[in-house]
Amino acid sequence: MTRPSDEAMLDAPFRSAAPAGRAGFGALLKSEWTKFRTVRGWLVALLVAGLVTFAVGALSATGSKRECAGPDGQPCAVHIPPVGPNGQSVTDRFTFVHQDLPGDGTVTARVSSLTGDGAAPEPWAKAGLIVKADLTEGSRYAAVMLTGGHGVRWQYDFTADAAGTTGDAAAPSTAPRWLRLTRSGDTIAGYDSADGVSWNAVGTATIPFPGTVQIGMFVTSPDHTVTVQRFGGTETNSEASQAIAAFDNVAVNGGAGDWADTQVGGDDGGPGPTPNAGFTEANGTFTITGSGDIAPAVAGPEGNTVERSLAGVFAGLIVVMVLGSVFITSEYRRGLIRTTLAARPQRGQLLAAKALVIGVVTFVVGVITSALTFWIVGAIRRANGVNVMPVSWQTDLRVIAGTAALLAVSSVFALAVGTLLRRAVGAVTITVVLVVLPYVLAVASVLPSGAAQWLLRVTPAAGFAIQQSTPVYQQVDATYLPSSGYFPLSPLGGFAVLCGWTALALALAAVSLRRRDAAA
Template structure:
């Protein structure tokens, strides 16, 4: 007992000593008016610049010379924003059944920039994700659940459903001498896609379960073709993305249906087509039917919509970068001021275990920054989203969990930056040098990567290996391999997953703090 009790007492004293050290550092922070004002200013900057940006952002669409409100983006079964623009030739299907067809041709057209005013330039060609195939869809309403088996322009046969899900089948194209047979069956709420080279030997491509699918659905042939994305380099090395109009035509024959209600004339729906002021369809799809041969032409895409169609949630945080710079200045000052005024010796005399001094400072500045940032961001995001919607802006819907991750993650981004800046202040012991260094390793790479002044590969490299990777925590819209889009930092897409990017920043902060502790143990000032 005599040997155990002192150990426990010493352990308790150590804990109490660190608690007193934390309290002392917190007291230092809250009693220095400049630091408190600076931290408050960082919150006001996040909120103020976000409100200013939202208030100045307005959106409308044009029909000829007339400005009209933009139509709302359709949402899929999972609540995500989607593109649902296709030409569908269909019949009703009640209960179980299926459709089989042979695809003998998939061709397309791409419109190029006009060489001369009024002279259209259209060339033959298919974009990689042009699609033609078979579909079962709950209804012809945009965003309704569906499953489809199809041939694509450059990615072979695919089984896709509910806009975000994609399964690859056999690669290759199609021709009159090498047709592709497709089959799509329904059994309850399960849809299964098959492919065959000859209509006899069938291979399953994939299956999809669509819970809640009604007894009667639409079943038939479809075609669609997303824009032709071209990315060019500007004079500074950055990227400029442009999408050109395309259409795709799939030619089917040997079309057969089985199941209840799959009889009668074919219906035709140009789902999602836009119209001019006089009601004329803009870039309509079409069907040419002759002797059991169906040539289906479609425009658009069936898949998730990205940041090029509407504003993501994180656009409300335009002030976070400026607020982060204010945080850097405050965090560096929290430690550099003691070196500048010679107070570090007094601090170390009060706490001889020097490493704990920096750890306590890091916990205090990190906690204060996180709490301040969380309050600012939690107010900024919902208020700015409300203003943006009132101004006619389209907002990409996200789950409550994703929105919470953006809010909490941004606060964590600010807090990790504060710890890194504090560690740099302890390493360099000169406020100006530490502030400049922190801005150079966090803010500058982010600005260079997101302003189209660097080639895409370099921009993505910066956001993988520098502390600026932490900004990935703000990304709310995922990338989808089955959607051709300009997945670049300037569009809000980061090369690392959200939490992985934040982990990179935290690793830099931990490394810098560790180096600062080592230096402090070797030398006071």
């Protein structure tokens, strides 16, 4: 090795004679990963994040034991909601006047009146024609119906709902109304008509029914619910309601046997008086009384959604936010940032490497934590008598992975804010206040529902929507509140809001990292 002359040294900037480090992004990732895994406190923090997530979930599950006693102290019957064809929890309770349908066929009837029990019918009281695989709760069906306040509807397999072509939302069709339902192979089609002469197609569905099915008329009426906003909370009261409908001009093609009536779902699956359900027939007019609903089940304030098992994620979030901020701010505190930047002058890449390391690490820990918590806490809740509403396995997976993603993105958010502020305390506070406080204000405080919904749309707390397992159904009137697990944005939409905040913070952090002197 020849020593450069003094003159050359003055002219050229100093270059170390040591071999240059590998310049790839992979090396940078490796060095950031080494920094992370060699600090014992951070690994402990990851463990703590997992443990508190589990502990808070387990504690709230233990505190949510369903205690139900009748007037004489006897345990009350628990009605376990049936599971529909898509694997989700459903309500399936109605009065069914039916006969066998071995093959193809048609049923036609005119709904001449639909009333409530001495009152106007519930908006979603239903009277119409249905073809159903069998008489058990939760079996597949397709139905065309007249409703109390939403005109003619076409519904099948609990979740599908479409409005009839005639009558608009402002002036929905009312009784009398002609309805027709046909089965042709696997195709079920519904029609409606004002006069029984000219028919409009309302909808079709392809359902491969096995052999003989039940076809006929049905009437049902959902619970009447009233929601009252009280000091620091919302109270929902519901009571059973009834609908009474008269059908005439009933005609069946391809049916077999006589008319029989069945209370699908039992006489009364819920609280309140058993309705006087059944049917009478006089001069070809069938008068049918029914109570219940044929619809997807909806989560209530008692907390029976699957994601409630993962409620402890709030505690885990605070821990990973501390971790995310400290991952960068400790470098400033200890002056390590100067070494880091000397080794890797591309500051944008440094931020990307740190974000990737902290994001992937929290995601992996988050997946393990939320999967274990999901199953163990879920089992505790079921053992405590909570009717955890089943959902499809895809939704289960989305809730688990979404919770892990929530932890990961939040830690990256905290890292970005930490890079901007260079102080962990401020970064932790800002991220916790932005992510957790809106949720606290929305579910547990004085805010009216409009303001609460607004907060859960625009703040990073919108991201909690990724945990929502049951969607809002237009065909079920219920109080869809954040405290029951319903968010104003869709799961991915809400999560995108959180990601947007994180991307914005990362961009600002990258600019600040590039422009500002690291030692200042």
